[in-house]
Amino acid sequence: MVKLAERLSRLPFLFLFRFILGLVFLYASLGKVLDPQTFAENLLAYRIFSSALVVRYLAVTLPWIEWFCGIFLILGLFVRSVSILASGLLLAFGVAMSSAMIRGLEINCGCFTNAHEVVSSFTLLRDSLFLVMSLVVLFSRVDSFTLQNFIARKKQRSDVLE
Amino acid sequence: MKRIAHIGAIKVVCVDLTIILLSSLIGVSLNKSFVRGRQQTTFAFERSNGKPVFRPITASDHKSYPVFGGIELAELKKVMQSREMVLLDGRSQPDYESGHLPGAYHLAVADFEKALPLFSSQFAKDTRFVIYCRGGDCSLSRRLAELLYDKGYVQVRIYWGGYNDWFLGGNPVEKGKGRSFLSVWSN
Numbered sequence: 301m302v303k304l305a306e307r308l309s310r311l312p313f314l315f316l317f318r319f320i321l322g323l324v325f326l327y328a329s330l331g332k333v334l335d336p337q338t339f340a341e342n343l344l345a346y347r348i349f350s351s352a353l354v355v356r357y358l359a360v361t362l363p364w365i366e367w368f369c370g371i372f373l374i375l376g377l378f379v380r381s382v383s384i385l386a387s388g389l390l391l392a393f394g395v396a397m398s399s400a401m402i403r404g405l406e407i408n409c410g411c412f413t414n415a416h417e418v419v420s421s422f423t424l425l426r427d428s429l430f431l432v433m434s435l436v437v438l439f440s441r442v443d444s445f446t447l448q449n450f451i452a453r454k455k456q457r458s459d460v461l462e
Numbered sequence: 463m464k465r466i467a468h469i470g471a472i473k474v475v476c477v478d479l480t481i482i483l484l485s486s487l488i489g490v491s492l493n494k495s496f497v498r499g500r501q502q503t504t505f506a507f508e509r510s511n512g513k514p515v516f517r518p519i520t521a522s523d524h525k526s527y528p529v530f531g532g533i534e535l536a537e538l539k540k541v542m543q544s545r546e547m548v549l550l551d552g553r554s555q556p557d558y559e560s561g562h563l564p565g566a567y568h569l570a571v572a573d574f575e576k577a578l579p580l581f582s583s584q585f586a587k588d589t590r591f592v593i594y595c596r597g598g599d600c601s602l603s604r605r606l607a608e609l610l611y612d613k614g615y616v617q618v619r620i621y622w623g624g625y626n627d628w629f630l631g632g633n634p635v636e637k638g639k640g641r642s643f644l645s646v647w648s649n
Contacts (some may be wrong), residue, residue, distance in 0.1 A: 336493055341597065341626045347560055356497045360489030361482075368481045379479035440560050 316435040318373050321386060324430060326370030328412050332363035332369025339363065342410030345436040346396050347403075365389065373437075383438040390431040397424045486558070498632075530607045531591055531619045535631060538621055545591040552606035558642065561635040563594065563628055568642035573604050577643035578613065590617040597624025 332339040340359035372382040408417040487623035541547045549566040558568040581609045
């Protein structure tokens with residue numbers, strides 16, 4: 301298992317997965333950060349939350365969590381922690397979308413920048429794909445093109461020189 | 463070795479908690495009034511490229527109908543207290559049952575013709591109505607207003623913010639069957 305993770309870490313697709321996920325999260329967060337009211341309406345449409353305060357709180361907090369996930373994934377900082385958060389978010393979105401589909405709700409999914417996109421098997425499949433990518437990033441060794449590895453290597457070199 | 467793994471796991475959890483906390487702080491501090499439910503929403507019934515846009519109905523949109531007047535949240539609250547107007551919910555039955563404005567009657571656009579006999583027997587033509595639906599891009603309230611206008615109920619205003627505006631403002635809601643014109647109810 302460790303060997304497999306080590307081999308995977310050398311492959312460029314890990315960097316690609318991390319970078320694509322980062323861009324997706326960053327793009328998804330921007331519209332919601334600017335317009336929390338619409339995002340709150342989208343959350344409300346799922347009919348999962350009974351408290352308005354919870355909806356309002358989630359509507360202003362979730363976009364910023366997505367924003368941090370996006371930035372850190374692109375830069376390659378705290379990759380393990382951020383991929384756990386990203387996987388959790390994608391799993392929660394997937395469960396919410398499945399529940400809406402089972403209940404026959406035709407609602408705006410609220411996936412990207414508040415654009416109109418009805419919850420469908422396509423949006424669920426796309427979410428699952430991102431979840432798989434996020435889990436691969438989580439369970440593989442951190443790829444070599446990250447800022448955190450660059451910092452670690454620099455520190456190692458300066459330690460050796462001293 | 464185990465200790466290192468534990469330290470690693472604690473570090474991961476700490477970073478996650480910091481991100482969540484930081485996101486909460488930034489999100490809440492940038493949207494204080496919204497989180498407290500005091501923000502008056504400015505949205506209306508249409509969207510352009512996914513963004514809510516206020517565009518009042520013009521005569522060219524509905525040549526055979528007048529421009530129905532709107533009503534804002536503050537005025538609606540006053541009207542509800544004085545009971546000078548009747549609230550009508552134009553959404554579907556499950557939407558109405560999962561939560562509606564206190565005292566609102568349910569008259570779904572889809573069941574309008576079926577519900578009309580009972581509705582007509584309860585309300586005179588000069589009754590003043592406030593209609594709402596989900597809010598935002600929901601067009602049910604306008605459609606219901608048109609249907610009522612056709613039947614001679616001309617004193618109709620629309621709460622464009624709708625249920626979402628009301629609920630997100632932290633205002634009380636009623637749940638359950640309430641007063642639906644398709645089920646037996648007594649006033």
